[in-house]
Amino acid sequence: MNHELARLEHLSLGAMAQVLLTTQALPLQATRSSAQINQALGTTPRHAWIVRRWLAALSRAGLLHGDDGHLAWHGTPPEAAVDDLPRLYAALGFPASMATLHARVIAQLPALLRDQTALAPLLFEAGEPVAVLGAYQRNRYTAAINAALGERARQVEAAGESLQVLELGGGAGATTAAVLAALDGRAMDYRFSDISPLFTIAAQRQFRLEPGMSFTQLDLDRDLVAQGVDAHGLDLVIAGNVLHNARDLRRSLGHLRACLRPGGTLLFSESIADNPAMLTFMHLLLSPAEGAPPRASDEVFLSAEQWRQALLDEGFELTGLWPTDDQPLAAAGQRLFQAVERGQ
Numbered sequence: 001m002n003h004e005l006a007r008l009e010h011l012s013l014g015a016m017a018q019v020l021l022t023t024q025a026l027p028l029q030a031t032r033s034s035a036q037i038n039q040a041l042g043t044t045p046r047h048a049w050i051v052r053r054w055l056a057a058l059s060r061a062g063l064l065h066g067d068d069g070h071l072a073w074h075g076t077p078p079e080a081a082v083d084d085l086p087r088l089y090a091a092l093g094f095p096a097s098m099a100t101l102h103a104r105v106i107a108q109l110p111a112l113l114r115d116q117t118a119l120a121p122l123l124f125e126a127g128e129p130v131a132v133l134g135a136y137q138r139n140r141y142t143a144a145i146n147a148a149l150g151e152r153a154r155q156v157e158a159a160g161e162s163l164q165v166l167e168l169g170g171g172a173g174a175t176t177a178a179v180l181a182a183l184d185g186r187a188m189d190y191r192f193s194d195i196s197p198l199f200t201i202a203a204q205r206q207f208r209l210e211p212g213m214s215f216t217q218l219d220l221d222r223d224l225v226a227q228g229v230d231a232h233g234l235d236l237v238i239a240g241n242v243l244h245n246a247r248d249l250r251r252s253l254g255h256l257r258a259c260l261r262p263g264g265t266l267l268f269s270e271s272i273a274d275n276p277a278m279l280t281f282m283h284l285l286l287s288p289a290e291g292a293p294p295r296a297s298d299e300v301f302l303s304a305e306q307w308r309q310a311l312l313d314e315g316f317e318l319t320g321l322w323p324t325d326d327q328p329l330a331a332a333g334q335r336l337f338q339a340v341e342r343g344q
Contacts, residue, residue, distance in 0.1 A: 002331045004091040010078060011085070012276035013061055015106045016054040017077035023110055031072040044115040046287045049298045050279065051113065056298075057276050082106055093140035102281050112284055119284045138174065141332035145269045146175050146240065148322055148336050150182030156236045156265045162212065163188035164235045166259065168220055169242030170194050173203050175269070179238060180210055191229075193218035221247050224255045234259045239268040241334075244301055245286075253314035260341040266316060271301045273333040304335060311339050 020026040025041035032040070034055055038048045055071060058064045065074040082103045089099035104122060111117045156163065163186055170176050170192045180190070192203045192215050204215045218227050220242065225231045237256050246252035256266060286300055302310065308318045320338030323329040 002328055004088045005331055007084065008088045008092070009276040011081050011088070012280045013058060013063065014078035014080035015082075015109065015280045016058060016276070017063065018080045019109050019113075020054075021077060026071065026073070028073055028077075031066065031070045033069050034071070037071070041110065041113060043113045044290075045294065046290060046292070047113045047115070047284065049295050050283060050287065052298050053274055053279055053283075053300075057274055057279060080106060093138065093143065095138060102277070105281050105284075109280060115290070119282075141329060141334055142174065142241075142269075143178075144329055145334050145336050146178035147182075149175060149238070149240070149267050149269060150178040150180075152265075152267055152320065152336070152338055153179045153236060153238065154182040154186075158188075158235050159261050161187060163190075164233055164261075165190045165238065166224075166229060166234050166236070167192050167238040167240075168194075168218060168256075169239055169245070170203055171199050171240070171242070173199075173206055175238060175240030176203065176207060180207065188212045189214070191216060195219050220245065220252050220255075222255070224259050229259045231258055232261050234264055235261060236265045236267065239266075241269050241271070243268055244270060249302075249310055250314055253310060253316065257315050257341055262341060262343045264341045266311075266339040266341070267336070269334060269336050270307065271333050272304050272307070272335050273301060275333055301333075307337060311337075315342050316340065317342050 020037065020041070021028070023041050025037045026032055034052050037055065038051050041051065043051050055064060059066075059071070063074055063077060064071045066072055085099040085103050086096060089102070090096065101123065105112070105119065108117055108122070112119055153165075158164065163183070165179075165183075165188055167176060167179070167190070171194060173192075176192055183190075189212050190210070192200065192207065192213065194200050194203070195217060197217055200215045200217055207213050207215075216228070218224060218229070237260060243249065243252065260266065283300070288295060304321055311318050316339040318337060318339050320336070322336045
């Protein structure tokens with residue numbers, strides 16, 4: 001499985017190289033800065049960070065080299081073997097629709113970066129949004145992370161008669177399903193939330209017969225208590241691949257802590273590094289809206305150590321991190337974090 005993951009990453013680096021070469025943003029034998037590359041490509045300002053992450057990924061792979069902020073090709077740029085996407089996605093456990101969609105996005109990358117077309121309509125043409133996001137989340141790596149998260153949720157003790165659970169950014173419900181399976185038979189109050197009514201309504205249809213379930217819209221960037229969550233009343237907060245969306249991570253962690261009882265548990269999954277495949281695909285959704293302030297940093301994902309420090313600064317102790325770097329599942333760059341509230 002890791003061989004196919006490496007092939008997908010190599011193919012995606014080839015897609016980046018193809019865009020830079022065919023648009024003459026970075027021709028062979030040329031030397032240019034990232035600003036010059038974005039200018040030559042015609043990248044809209046809100047997507048310029050994506051191209052800079054491409055250049056960083058290509059440099060890490062040894063395909064670009066340079067000094068004083070100027071880059072040139074090193075060796076022969078790889079080709080984007082898009083015809084291999086169906087085999088690779090199938091081997092990684094994704095639905096076939098994801099390979100088709102990624103190929104369409106790769107074909108339109110220059111137009112997407114210039115805002116001549118948008119990613120969201122492409123995604124929705126492939127199916128309704130909840131189904132598309134669900135397909136994106138259905139793969140062997142994410143399934144393993146969600147299963148492990150569910151097992152750790154099962155071990156959390158309730159302060160009262162029933163386990164008080166809040167899930168943030170539940171999206172298409174992949175994490176929800178894994179946790180509910182693990183908690184089957186437990187007395188609990190489980191509050192599914194997302195910022196979008198699209199997902200809360202879909203979750204209500206999917207999980208309405210589960211005992212103890214409720215559904216609501218919550219904004220990670222706003223005070224959760226002010227949005228109706230009881231202060232210090234939760235045993236467990238769950239966030240599946242959502243905390244990186246916080247505009248101010250430390251403030252959002254403070255909001256989470258204010259909802260947890262002393263000694264309560266925070267379980268969340270996150271990527272800890274760029275993924276070349278996603279840099280040519282779903283990461284385009286992470287660009288700020290047109291006219292909004294630019295990203296404060298090109299870095300989307302924190303390292304495991306940065307997460308540990310951020311948690312510590314906001315009153316949490318990191319008590320678990322899985323998989324470890326030496327385990328095969330670590331190759332996907334996803335990690336499961338377990339933290340406890342250290343006392344109000």
